[in-house]
Amino acid sequence: MKNRNLLMIPGPIEFDPAVLSAMGAPTTSHLAPNFVEAFGQALERTRQIFQCPDGQPFVLAGTGTLGMDAACANLVEPGDRALVVNTGYFGDRIGVILERYGAQVTHVKAAPGGHPGLDEVETALKAGGYKVMTVTHVDTSTGVLADLAGLAALGQRYGALVVADGVCSVAGEDLRMSEWGVDVAFTASQKAVGVPPGLALLVAGPRALAAFKARKTPAGSYYADWGNWLPVMEAYEARKTAYFGTPAVNLVFALNVSLGQILQEGLQARFARHARISRAVKAGIAALGMGQVPLSDAIAAHTMTAPRFPAGVNGADLLPQVSQAGVTLAGGLHAAIKNEYFRIGHMGAVSLGDALATIGAIETALAACGYAFQPGAGLAAAQKAYLA
């Protein structure tokens, strides 16, 4: 008996055994040669995963929220204007962080499940004077995927630094920092990067670093100040040591293993695998008569799915039944629709088997809740979509 459920929430996810075994190795000194090599390599690989050859990677002990905090603390000075392209809970959060560092924040928002049009964002940018524009690549509260390439191009055109929250996207959705003009992107280890929670990964492009170096006031956060971490990251990448705060040694070893696996799979192959699994899950959900939070397929993420509870099923009953059937899923997060939907994460090492187990567990749970449907319909549709 495994005696544990399949973990299909939008992070933390199921981790590869090689990654977990790296976590469990005896902890070395953060100055030990094997750690210096692993950290240096992990930094080089981070730059590759973010598709930002001229970017500066930062790997910090903390969560995805530290990535948000670092981006805002280092780019914003009191009085700066910031535009938040807001598709849910994490857009709201970055707005609060920007304000904490003294920014005047404007949100361009859509209804839950929607995405503001490029024209609306352009109108806002035209009003002028934005130093920073933030985009949540995939808002985990809605499963909405932003047109980051289109938005970044607009940000660049109007002179705003483009910040992408890639916590639910990096290594699962294509995010081309350099090519698209994204100045800062960040993620957290526990999502598509495939490492247990505890690391924030951030890459700052040349424009962002120049803006940081041109600050008139110190960064508003001591721990997140790039000035403290830059010499450390540069040293380890040069296979030397430097100290500001003790690195999360075991997590960094695990990160290097996972990043190696990601690059071995190949980024484009990995994105295609995520898209294929996503199509299978979404087809299974649709065949069971459930809608989804994203208003169209074109703006639906490939790293997660946000199904709406079907009519007649009490949402509070369904997820415990799914868990009983062996799969752990997540409830709603967006305050306005919290009790109307649930969330399935399918990223990282996710396989067709995981997707089918999930759809199967949902079918079992729907039956237990007395919902009328054709048993097996979700599984058949998922397999058909996967093979299509």
Ligand code: PMP
């Ligand atoms: N942004 C997004 C899009 C997220 O999904 C999350 C976590 N769910 C965060 C930021 C915050 O990350 P963490 O929980 O690791 O602080």
